[in-house]
Amino acid sequence: MRRAFLSVVLLVSAFLVVLALPATAAPYCGLVWGSLDETAGDVWPSPIVDVRTGQHACYDRLVVDVAGDVGGYHVSYGQYLVNPGSGEATDLRGGMVLQITVNNPAHDENYNLTYNPANPLELRNVAGYRTFRQVVSAGTYEGYTTIGLGVRARLPFRVFVLDGPGTSSRLVVDVAHRW
Template sequence: MRRAFLSVVLLVSAFLIVPASPATAAPYCGIVWGSLEKSAPYLSQAPVVNVRTGRHSCYDRLVIDVAGDVGGYTVGYVPVVVQDGSGFEIPTRGGAALQVTVDDPSYDANYQATYSPANPLELRNVSGYRTFRQVVFAGSFEGYTSVGIGVRARLPFRVFTLDGPGTSSRLVVDVAHRW
């Protein structure tokens, strides 16, 4: 009986000494962005001049360069990326698609193109990226320019703007590698 009592005491003591594991794990790379649509309204006439991508340790990045102040934007997951003006569907590789619309044209005041990609269905080579699968140009219509991103899955993303260099600015979209 004494042995049984001692065994129970030791077992209970072990539970009191071993720390409990947290109910939820810490977020991946500290990312707490979420995957719901993000937007900021503001129409600008500053033209889009370039689209770039980059790889980082915790996310893949898309940058839209604007010659002036970035207008507003709308970024969100969609069933399929659609072309501005026509509504033509643009399929993208991956398990999910992000539509990025910046409230800036990709043409100047004389309607001359300021951004005209050689291959609208492959704006940048994203092979080897952990999250991006394809980046497509969805056009520019009535002061709005859209880019589609085919991503591995519906993952958290953030959107922000940066000033510079000079009088230029940038719209930045980061998509996490995982939750």
């Protein structure tokens, strides 16, 4: 009897301790990304051929299509877009700018443009996106292509490369809708 009483007291005490512990918030949509700089790879001659965007339930996506291998990238947050070569600053819509440097040119080996957007200040219409505010091309300088992504705030992001279809590849940048 005494043993049963002690077991009940311990069980009730453990239950009360669990209720008293603070609840920890689960990551948004299971995402465990951060907001620090992401860098990988080296310069590669395969040219960029397109920039696309898309919306998903938990994040907005930017895709850079390359006619060959993605050489590498550097993605980091800042207050404005720093233009390659000149170092001039360009303001973008949104609270923060994600500067995406792709280690591939936007031209072929003969300097013929392979990606020539109609409006470099509006690569894609991102009106209605939850996170993206503006997508801008700052051009290619010494084999590196810079894209500015205006976002509403400093939010978690991830960067990765997908191979295919065929011999092409894609640089993907996902930015979460919230923390």
